[in-house]
Amino acid sequence: MTVILDRPYTFVPPHRGNLWPTAIQKLRLIDRHLRKREAVIDYELRHADRFAESLAAGHGILLAPNHCRYADPIVLGWLSREVGTHLFAMASWHLFNTNSFEAFALRRMGAFSVNREGNDRQAIETAIDTLVSAERPLVLFPEGTTNRTNDLLKPLLEGVSFIARTAAKKRAKANGGKVVMHPIGLKYLCIGDAWEWADEKLRELELALSWQPRQTGTDPQSILKRLFRVSEAYLALKEIEHVGQASSGDLRPRRDALIQFLLARSEGRYGLASPRDACVRERVRKVRTAVAAAYFAPDPETGKPVTRDPAEYLDDSSAVDLAQFLLSFPDKYLTPGEITDTRIVETIQRIQEAIYGEAKETMPMSVVIEVDHAIEVPTERGPRGEPDPLLCHLDARLRTMIDALSKEARDFERRDPVVPSR
Incomplete structure (x- = not known):
């Protein structure tokens, strides 16, 4: 659930002290958290010296990683430990509303909130000021959200280049300093036996569907x-739940039809256009914004808050969340000849999230954290009406790294041998 309906959005600023993040690093708390909660038990840093060089030069630094797992922000703690710095990071507001301990920990580690359903000026200004002052490097995930597709890059959000370019202009005017952007490639690799793990987890899913597990x-x-x-069973269940009956045929057109149905129904309730060719993620964002605005809207005559039944609003929010989730199953991720052990694990974990509400992080993983060369951020955008050159440059760099890193996973169909952890 992205839209929080128990209270309106309020900005959560970052904790700026160094005592807490230093203690977290010295006590290796991120290592324990990643091992226990995310099953990420090992890591490899590549070209951390590139990041260290930008730090030594005193630049305002924006780290722009791909975003494929919930562990991503935490694993960057290994990189910051290596180069001897702490980080600030922009994080979705709903992450600060899971429980009080996680909200406390997120702030102490340098995170601050952003309202993804609206124009959050405080979050944007905080990000810009961080880069201008160069107090700490700033982490922004240019894809915005995660969906467990480590080998694919989602379309990048223009807000990342806007923040970087605005900060570069202000920093150049203030002291002649630079803002640089480091693309970061994150790649998770299975350490254990993905074939045995997949068999066990599929048995559990089959039992959850009231099936007799296959003895294969x-x-x-x-x-x-x-x-x-x-x-296919999961998709059919969702078709029955929302449309009234399951359809037949290939999964892709059925998935796309259900996404369209969910979005169009919610858009109709809030008077939004339903363009079939528009970006699903943008349509989802508009519905979420409309849900929050309608739920918290004051009485038009008195201006006082109104108590509303959240059920209908939660239904619409959940429907568009499902539409976005369905889109996280890529069309060609399991193409014969290109299937790896990590792709199988990711797909099973997406289904676990759908059925159980969360993935079972029990597949031991290592993560490669690769730092690309710095991109100096220009102060001007480029010709009006043309693609943003900074965003295009970042997109190309990330895709090149992700494509190369994807080849390090083991071939699932050939059953490549298990590589032991170091």
């Missing part, structure tokens, strides 16, 4: 057939 063992082709079967 760890044969790759049998696992793939079971995975597609479970995926």
Whole structure:
């Protein structure tokens, strides 16, 4: 749930002291958290010296990683430890509303909130000021959200280049300093036996669907057939829940039809246009904004708050969340000849999130954290009406890294041997 309906959005500023983040690093608390909660038990840093050089030069630094797992912000703590700095990071407001401990920990580690459903000027200004002052490097995930597709990059948000360029202009005017952007490639690799793990987790999903688990063992082709079967069952259940009946045929057009149905229904309730060719993520954002605005709208005559039944608003918010979630199953992620152990694990974990409400982080992982060369941020955008050159440059750099890193995973269909952790 992204839209929080128990209270209106309020900005959560970052904690600026160094005592807490220093203690967290010295006590290796991020290592314990990643091992226990995310099953990320090892890491490899590549070209951290590039980041260190920008720090030594005194630049305002923006770190721009791909975003494929919930562990991403925490694993960057290993990079910051290596170069001897702390970080600030922009994080969705709903993450500060899970429980009091996580909200406390997020702030102490340098996170501040952003309202993804609206124009959050405080968050933008905080990000810009951080880069201008160069107090600490700033982490912004240019994809905005995560969806467990480590080998694919979602469209980048223009807000990242706007923040970087505005800060570069202010910093140049203030002291002649520079703002640089480091693309960061994150790649998670399975350490354990993904075939045995997949067999076990598919058995659990089959039982959750009231099926008799298939006794097929760890044969790759049998696992793939079971995975597609479970995926189809989940889609059929959602079709019945929202449309009234399951359809037939290939999964992709069925998925797209359900996404369109969910979005159009919610858009109709709030008087929004329903353009089929518009970006799904943008349509989702507009509905979420409309939900929050309608729910918290004051009485038009008195201007006083109004108590409303949240049920209908939660239904619309949940519907567009489901539309965005369905889009997280890429069309060609499991193309024969390109299937890796990490892609199988990611797909199963997406289904676990759908059925259980959260993924079971029990597959031991290591993460490669690769730092690209610094991109000096220009102060001007470029010709009006043309693609943003800074965003295009970042997109190309990230795609090149992600494509190269994707080849380091093991081939699932050939059942490449398990590589032990160091």
